[in-house]
Amino acid sequence: MAFASAFRRILNGSSTPPTISSQFLSIRLNSTLTTSKLFVSGLSRLTTDEKLKEAFAQFGNLVEAKVIVDRMSGRSKGFGFVTYESVEEAEKAREGMNAKFLDGWVIFVDPAKPREPRPPPPPSQQEAQSSEMGFRTNKTIGWCG
Numbered sequence: 001m002a003f004a005s006a007f008r009r010i011l012n013g014s015s016t017p018p019t020i021s022s023q024f025l026s027i028r029l030n031s032t033l034t035t036s037k038l039f040v041s042g043l044s045r046l047t048t049d050e051k052l053k054e055a056f057a058q059f060g061n062l063v064e065a066k067v068i069v070d071r072m073s074g075r076s077k078g079f080g081f082v083t084y085e086s087v088e089e090a091e092k093a094r095e096g097m098n099a100k101f102l103d104g105w106v107i108f109v110d111p112a113k114p115r116e117p118r119p120p121p122p123p124s125q126q127e128a129q130s131s132e133m134g135f136r137t138n139k140t141i142g143w144c145g
Helices: 002-012 020-028 049-059 087-097 125-129
Strands: 037-041 062-069 076-084 100-102 105-111 136-138 142-144
Touching: 037 087, 049 062, 049 076, 049 087, 049 100, 076 087, 087 100, 087 105
Parallel strands: none
Antiparallel strands: 037 076, 037 105, 062 076, 100 105, 136 142
16 A cells, blocks of 8 residues: 555655665764774675775875785675775765775775674584594594594
């Protein structure tokens, strides 16, 4: 029922539907920056450090522009970080680049959060299953040497 009335309003031209991008912008721009480091998400797999630096250089003095890459493949993981000299420059960059296109993809710019410490890895199960003779059990095959 609500869909039909909204559809009628659109056809009659009595009201314009809200755009999705404006809804995202209002949600993402509510907080104020406390750091000069920005988290950039939605990057293309083809975006490099140089392209990221070129795109964000117009808003102030960049300290660093880094695209995070996979260790094994060397390809971009789709996000990166941009660091400015001041918080004011970072705020201008956030307002200017949030929900904009870069290399054909819409990127989102948010304040970077501090890295959380990782817990130590649990002891490996192979060490626990090793015998005194150097043999270990393989769950699918049996004993192997």
